[in-house]
Amino acid sequence: MNETKLKILDAAERLMAQQGIDVSLRAITTAADVNLAAVNYHFHSKDSLLDAVVARHMCPINERRIQMLDALERDYPNGPLPLEDILRAFLAPVFELEHGEHVRVLFGRFYSMPDEFMERIYKRHLTPIVNRFSAALARATPGLQIPDRLWAMNFTVGAMVHTLTWSRLLGVMSNGAVDLPDTGRVIDNLVRFSAAGFRALEQRSKEERRNA
Amino acid sequence: MNETKLKILDAAERLMAQQGIDVSLRAITTAADVNLAAVNYHFHSKDSLLDAVVARHMCPINERRIQMLDALERDYPNGPLPLEDILRAFLAPVFELEHGEHVRVLFGRFYSMPDEFMERIYKRHLTPIVNRFSAALARATPGLQIPDRLWAMNFTVGAMVHTLTWSRLLGVMSNGAVDLPDTGRVIDNLVRFSAAGFRALEQRSKEERRNA
């Protein structure tokens, strides 16, 4: 890819992670040390630049997610997949891919954006992911009725997003007791927490069915 | 309070919930059917207006949280409080207070704002809440080591915030199978999910301590 195009992308995602999504083109081009007009030359508009920033990391993450889920289904060709492994396949790629910490913050911000924007990237990048994973989760937690499973998925995504955006605060609040760079531990915490949550809702579904 | 001041607050919070936090004063004053300059007359600046919008609902919510926690501590004067009840005292007021649905969406948006803004309202409104609840949670989950408890709290808040902002999507995704107005069910799901997550992390802490 063109060099200045890369410089723009890098500067854009860094600034957007630091200061929020609303960064002026002038701030971006100044930080990238390129001319203002370069943005509208290489990308058609600011909106397209935003799309490009999203896609650059979203695509590899989702490919990795599918790849991990595929591997899982090879390991368990018949039965349902272990709940923890499904959740890990969904959560780990966001934290593990080579991109730096600021990309994770940026990603967390995306999930909290105005509806219109998020709907766009949802339709473009997330629909197949959600379909595959909710199918896998349905087989892994057969006792969970559909609405409750959607709630559980919603809670899991929320925990992930909030962690992406605000985990830095935990380091401050704990006076350094929280080891932030230990992403393995973070993922493990997230997976255990969410899996237990899924099972708790499944448990209640069963009880309700028994009492009905 | 002055009538136009109220109209401005109402319009501001409604528009900010619908379209995101970044709404122009002109949009707000038009919707409120007041003059543009009224904002800078009744509030000093747009920033102060934002603070007022936050405070109007944040304060009652936090009072109710403390009130529920106080009641709990009266019921269990000696021993630790039940985990579910603590979480419910923290989570329920956000969903239950009389304000309409758009206020919940707005609240979800707040928690995802640029660092500087969120730090301000954190210091002003949230510090005592976090202190009291984390103390209560510490007694309720004695086996949980401090960093893991912070993670669990972080996940819980994330699940709550994401639910506030995006629960409307669940209704769409499920073709109506998710009963959104049933806030009691939502809170119950959140409480069960989070409590199970806390216990799962506590469980692992114990195992690690045993193996050490």
Next chain:
DNA sequence: CACCGATCCAAACATACGTACAATTAAAAC
């Protein structure tokens, strides 16, 4: 009525923003 403080209003201000365009330079093709 005269006065006054509070509220409201229309208009203007300065600034910041995304975009468009013509001119210039660099690179590539022939």
Next chain:
DNA sequence: GTTTTAATTGTACGTATGTTTGGATCGGTG
């Protein structure tokens, strides 16, 4: 070496933003 294409630059346009200002309007008080 000339022509063509791609990339960069400086600049200007139109619009939207938050804020300010000076005057109008209204209700109550002496």
